[in-house]
Amino acid sequence: MYEILAREEFSESTFLLEVQHPLLAKAANPGQFVIVMVRADGERIPLTIADYSVARGTITLVIQAVGKTTRDMQQNCRVGDMLYALVGPMGIPSHIGEVQKVICVGGGLGVAPVFPQARAFKQRGAYVIGVIGFRSKDLIFWEDKFRDVCDELIICTDDGSAGIQGLVTDGVAQAIESHPDIEEVIAIGPPVMMKFCAETTRPHKIKTMVSLNPIMVDGTGMCGGCRVSVGGEIKFCCVDGPDFDGHQVDFDELMRRLDRFKAEEKQSLERWSRATNCRLQDEEPHTPQ
Amino acid sequence: MPPKTMRTICQQRTPMAAQDPKQRIDNFSEVTLGYSLADARNEAERCLMCPQEPCVKGCPVGIDIPGFIQKICDQDYRGAYEVLADATLLPAICGRVCPQEDQCEGACVVTQKLESVGIGRLERFIGDMAIAEGWSSKPDIEPNGYKVAIVGAGPAGIACAADMAKAGCDVTIFEALHRPGGVLTYGIPDFRLPNTVVDAEFEKVLQLGVKVEANTLVGRLFSLAQLRNELGFHAVFIGTGAGYPSFMGIPGEALNGVLSANEFLTRCNLMQAGEFPARDTPLHMGRKVAVIGAGNTAMDAMRVALRLGAEEVYCLYRRTKAESPAREEELEHAKEEGVIFQWLTAPLEILGDADHQVSGLRCIRMELGEPDNSARRRPVAIENSDFEFECNTVIYAIGTNANPIIGQTSKLKLNKRGYIEVDAEQRTSLAGVFAGGDIVTGSATVILAMGAGRSAARSMKRYLGIKEAEEMEVSDPARPRAFGIDTRQQQFTRVRLPGKERAA
Numbered sequence: 065m066y067e068i069l070a071r072e073e074f075s076e077s078t079f080l081l082e083v084q085h086p087l088l089a090k091a092a093n094p095g096q097f098v099i100v101m102v103r104a105d106g107e108r109i110p111l112t113i114a115d116y117s118v119a120r121g122t123i124t125l126v127i128q129a130v131g132k133t134t135r136d137m138q139q140n141c142r143v144g145d146m147l148y149a150l151v152g153p154m155g156i157p158s159h160i161g162e163v164q165k166v167i168c169v170g171g172g173l174g175v176a177p178v179f180p181q182a183r184a185f186k187q188r189g190a191y192v193i194g195v196i197g198f199r200s201k202d203l204i205f206w207e208d209k210f211r212d213v214c215d216e217l218i219i220c221t222d223d224g225s226a227g228i229q230g231l232v233t234d235g236v237a238q239a240i241e242s243h244p245d246i247e248e249v250i251a252i253g254p255p256v257m258m259k260f261c262a263e264t265t266r267p268h269k270i271k272t273m274v275s276l277n278p279i280m281v282d283g284t285g286m287c288g289g290c291r292v293s294v295g296g297e298i299k300f301c302c303v304d305g306p307d308f309d310g311h312q313v314d315f316d317e318l319m320r321r322l323d324r325f326k327a328e329e330k331q332s333l334e335r336w337s338r339a340t341n342c343r344l345q346d347e348e349p350h351t352p353q
Numbered sequence: 354m355p356p357k358t359m360r361t362i363c364q365q366r367t368p369m370a371a372q373d374p375k376q377r378i379d380n381f382s383e384v385t386l387g388y389s390l391a392d393a394r395n396e397a398e399r400c401l402m403c404p405q406e407p408c409v410k411g412c413p414v415g416i417d418i419p420g421f422i423q424k425i426c427d428q429d430y431r432g433a434y435e436v437l438a439d440a441t442l443l444p445a446i447c448g449r450v451c452p453q454e455d456q457c458e459g460a461c462v463v464t465q466k467l468e469s470v471g472i473g474r475l476e477r478f479i480g481d482m483a484i485a486e487g488w489s490s491k492p493d494i495e496p497n498g499y500k501v502a503i504v505g506a507g508p509a510g511i512a513c514a515a516d517m518a519k520a521g522c523d524v525t526i527f528e529a530l531h532r533p534g535g536v537l538t539y540g541i542p543d544f545r546l547p548n549t550v551v552d553a554e555f556e557k558v559l560q561l562g563v564k565v566e567a568n569t570l571v572g573r574l575f576s577l578a579q580l581r582n583e584l585g586f587h588a589v590f591i592g593t594g595a596g597y598p599s600f601m602g603i604p605g606e607a608l609n610g611v612l613s614a615n616e617f618l619t620r621c622n623l624m625q626a627g628e629f630p631a632r633d634t635p636l637h638m639g640r641k642v643a644v645i646g647a648g649n650t651a652m653d654a655m656r657v658a659l660r661l662g663a664e665e666v667y668c669l670y671r672r673t674k675a676e677s678p679a680r681e682e683e684l685e686h687a688k689e690e691g692v693i694f695q696w697l698t699a700p701l702e703i704l705g706d707a708d709h710q711v712s713g714l715r716c717i718r719m720e721l722g723e724p725d726n727s728a729r730r731r732p733v734a735i736e737n738s739d740f741e742f743e744c745n746t747v748i749y750a751i752g753t754n755a756n757p758i759i760g761q762t763s764k765l766k767l768n769k770r771g772y773i774e775v776d777a778e779q780r781t782s783l784a785g786v787f788a789g790g791d792i793v794t795g796s797a798t799v800i801l802a803m804g805a806g807r808s809a810a811r812s813m814k815r816y817l818g819i820k821e822a823e824e825m826e827v828s829d830p831a832r833p834r835a836f837g838i839d840t841r842q843q844q845f846t847r848v849r850l851p852g853k854e855r856a857a
C-alpha cells in the first residue's frame with residue numbers, strides 16, 4: 065500500500081498528490097510515469113511523475129480531474145489514504161542531451177510533467193526557456209518552481225490575464241524569434257497542443273520531442289492498447305516511449321484512438337456522479353448541528 | 354487378477370461432464386465439470402501400467418504418471434497427490450490447460466488402438482481434491498541463508514520459486530502487475546481455468562514461505578545488477594513471459610475496434626471489464642467479432658466474446674484446422690459454442706466508417722503449398738479470391754514478441770528476436786542470472802514454462818552449491834525426480850541422476 069503524504073489544490077480541477085514510495089523515488093527519471101489503481105475494483109491509469117524526492121522518499125503526481133477515476137481521486141484521495149497499486153517508473157527516461165539552448169513547453173496537464181525535464185536540462189548546463197500555458201491567471205501553478213530552473217519563462221494565458229495572451233505555440237514562436245540558436249524543444253500537453261508545437265518548429269527544423277498519452281492498461285508492453293504510429297511504424301508508448309519525435313508522430317490517429325471508449329467514459333462518470341450526489345444528500349441530515 | 358490388456362480395459366474413455374453449450378455461453382463458469390470419484394476410478398483402471406511408460410517421457414516435468422494413477426486405483430488419493438506434488442505444485446492448473454494430446458496422452462500406448470487414458474482429467478481430479486481437502490505438501494525446510502529473486506509470477510517463475518523455497522532459500526517473487534499468475538490470471542479465462550483455482554494453487558507456493566512483491570517492474574524500479582549487488586540476492590531467475598503482442602501492419606489497424614487478444618483478455622480477466630460499469634475498466638465490443646489466428650489465445654478471445662454477447666464470432670486462419678496450434682478440446686468447445694471458422698483465410702485490410710470505427714474486413718482465400726521451415730505447408734494466396742464481410746471488432750491473436758524491458762535495462766545477451774539466450778542449464782550470459790519460460794522460447798505452454806523454471810532451479814542450486822534433495826534423501830529410489838529440457842530445441846531430454854535408474 066502506498067500512502068498519500070501531502071495534497072495540494074491548484075485549481076478547481078487540478079491537484080497534487082505526494083505519495084510515499086522510496087524505491088520509486090530513487091529510480092525515477094524525467095519523462096517517466098507510473099500506473100495507479102485507487103482501489104481494487106478500479107482502473108489502471110497512467111500518470112506522469114511530476115517530481116520526486118529521494119530525501120523524502122516520495123513521488124509527486126499532478127492530476128487533472130477529467131473523468132470518473134480522476135474525479136474520484138480529487139474527491140476521495142486524502143492525506144493518510146493509501147493507493148491500492150502504484151507501479152513504475154515506466155517508460156524510457158527522457159534523453160537529456162548536451163544541448164546549449166532548449167525550450168520546455170507545458171500546456172494544460174502537461175505543465176507539471178515537463179518540469180523534471182526543464183530541471184534536468186538546467187542541471188546539464190543548458191539555457192532553458194520555459195513556456196507554460198494556462199486558461200487564466202488563477203489557474204497558474206508552479207511558477208516559482210519553473211522560475212528556479214528556467215533562464216527565461218514565458219507564461220501564456222488564453223485571456224491575457226497573465227503573461228502573453230495566446231496559446232503556448234505563440235510563446236514558442238516568440239522564443240524562436242528571439243533565439244535563433246535553439247537546438248531542441250520538449251512539448252508536453254494535450255495531443256492537439258503537441259501537434260501544433262511540432263508544426264511551429266517544423267519549418268525551423270528544430271528537433272521536437274513530445275510525450276504521448278494514449279490509453280493504457282498494463283503499462284508493461286503486454287497489451288498493445290497504447291500503440292501509436294511514429295514515422296509509419298507501430299510503437300508501444302509504454303515501453304518504446306512515451307517520448308517520441310514530434311515531427312514523426314501521427315497525432316490525428318492518437319486523438320482518434322483516445323476516443324475509443326468515449327461512450328463508456330461518459331456512462332461511468334454519470335453513474336459515479338449520481339452515486340456521489342446521492343451519498344452527499346444522504347449524508348446531509350447526519351452532519352453535526 | 355489377470356494383467357490388463359487393450360482388450361480387457363474399458364474401450365471408451367470415461368466422459369467428463371460439461372455444461373451445455375447453449376447454456377454456458379451465457380456464463381463464465383467452468384465449461385468442463387471434472388470427474389466424480391467413480392469416474393476417476395473407472396478411468397484410472399484403463400491404465401495398463403505398461404513398463405515402457407511413454408507417458409512419463411512425454412511429460413515436460415516428468416510426472417510419475419503410472420505412479421499417481423496406481424494410487425487412484427488403490428483409492429489412496431492423498432498418496433496420488435504426493436506423487437504429483439513431487440513434480441508439480443500446480444496439478445489443478447496443468448490438468449486443465451496442458452496440451453495433453455501432444456504430450457503424455459499422445460504418447461500413451463492405449464492410443465495405438467483406443468482413446469488414450471484421460472491423464473489430464475485424472476491429474477485435475479487429484480488437484481481439485483487437494484484444494485478442496487486443503488492438502489499441501491510441505492517438506493521440512495531447512496533455511497540455508499541464500500536469497501533468491503524471481504522476476505515474473507507466471508508458471509515459470511512459480512515453479513522455480515517453489516523448488517528454491519523447498520531447498521531452503523529465502524525466495525521473493527517480483528511481479529509487475531497487481532496480481533500474480535501471469536497468463537494464468539490475465540490471459541486464460543475463468544470458464545477454462547478459474548482464477549480461484551490459480552489462487553488456491555498459488556497459495557500452496559506461499560505456504561512454502563515464498564514472498565510476493567506485486568506492482569514491481571523489475572528493470573525499471575531496480576535493475577538486475579541492483580538486485581544482485583544492492584538488494585543482496587544471490588541468484589535471480591527471469592520468467593517475464595513473451596508479452597508484446599504482434600500486429601500485421603495491414604491498413605486499418607489503428608481504427609477503433611482493433612485490439613490484441615492480450616488487451617481484450619486482460620480487460621476481461623484481470624480487470625473484469627465484463628462487469629462494467631460496476632468495475633471501472635471498459636470494453637467496447639461490437640455485435641460481430643472477427644478473431645485473427647487459431648491458437649489457444651484466439652479460442653479464448655472468441656469464447657469470451659460470445660459470453661459477453663457477441664452475436665457472430667469468426668475465426669480467420671490462413672492455414673487449416675490441422676495446423677491450428679490450439680488444444681483439441683478448445684477447438685471442439687469453440688465450435689460447439691458457435692464460433693464460425695474460416696480456415697484458409699487471411700485478412701488484407703480492415704475497413705472503417707466515418708467515425709474511424711471498424712466496419713468490416715477484406716480477406717483473401719489461401720491454399721496450402723510447399724512445406725515451409727516450420728515443416729508446415731505454407732499458405733499461398735489464391736488470386737482474385739478476395740472478399741469483404743461486415744464486422745465491428747477485430748482481435749489479433751497471431752502471437753507475441755519478446756517483452757523488451759529486461760533487455761533494455763540490462764546487459765543480458767539476447768537472441769536476434771529479443772528473447773533471452775540461455776544454455777542447456779537455463780544460465781544466461783550474466784553469472785547468477787537464470788531464465789526460462791516464454792521469455793526464452795517465445796510463446797509456448799504452461800507446462801514447458803514450469804519445466805524450464807524447475808530446470809533453472811536445479812541449475813541455480815548447483816550454482817549456489819546447494820545439494821539436490823535427491824542426493825540427500827533415501828526415500829523411494831524407484832521414482833525418477835530429475836529431468837531437463839533443452840528448450841532451445843523444444844525437445845525433452847530426460848536427465849537422470851546416477852543411481853536413480855528406475856527399476857522397470
Ligand SMILES: Cc1cc2nc3c(=O)[nH]c(=O)nc-3n(C[C@H](O)[C@H](O)[C@H](O)COP(=O)(O)OP(=O)(O)OC[C@H]3O[C@@H](n4cnc5c(N)ncnc54)[C@H](O)[C@@H]3O)c2cc1C
Nearest residue numbers: 109110111112127128131132133134277278279280322329
Ligand atoms: C503516459 C501518460 C501520462 C499521463 N500523465 C498524466 C498526468 O500527469 N496528469 C493527468 O492528469 N493525466 C495524465 N495522463 C492522462 C490520464 O491517464 C487520464 O486523464 C486518466 O486515465 C483519465 O481517467 P478518468 O477515469 O478520470 O477519465 P475517463 O473519463 O476514463 O477518460 C478521460 C480521457 O482520458 C483518457 N484516458 C482514459 N483512460 C485512460 C487510460 N487508462 N490511460 C490513458 N488515458 C486514458 C481518454 O482520452 C479519455 O477521453 C497521462 C496519460 C498517459 C498515457
Ligand SMILES: Cc1cc2nc3c(=O)[nH]c(=O)nc-3n(C[C@H](O)[C@H](O)[C@H](O)COP(=O)(O)OP(=O)(O)OC[C@H]3O[C@@H](n4cnc5c(N)ncnc54)[C@H](O)[C@@H]3O)c2cc1C
Nearest residue numbers: 505507508509529535536571594649790791797798799802
Ligand atoms: C490467452 C492464452 C491462452 C493460453 N492457453 C494455454 C493453454 O491452454 N495451455 C498451455 O499450456 N498454454 C497456454 N498458453 C501459453 C501459456 O500461458 C504460456 O506459455 C505460459 O504462461 C508462459 O509462462 P511464463 O511463466 O513464461 O510467462 P507468463 O505467464 O507470461 O508470466 C510472466 C509474468 O511476468 C511478469 N513480468 C513481465 N515483465 C516483468 C518485469 N519486468 N518485472 C516483473 N514482472 C514482470 C508478467 O506480468 C507476468 O505476470 C496460453 C497463453 C495465452 C496468452
Ligand code: FES
Nearest residue numbers: 283285287288302
Ligand atoms: S499499455 Fe499495454 S502495452 Fe502499453
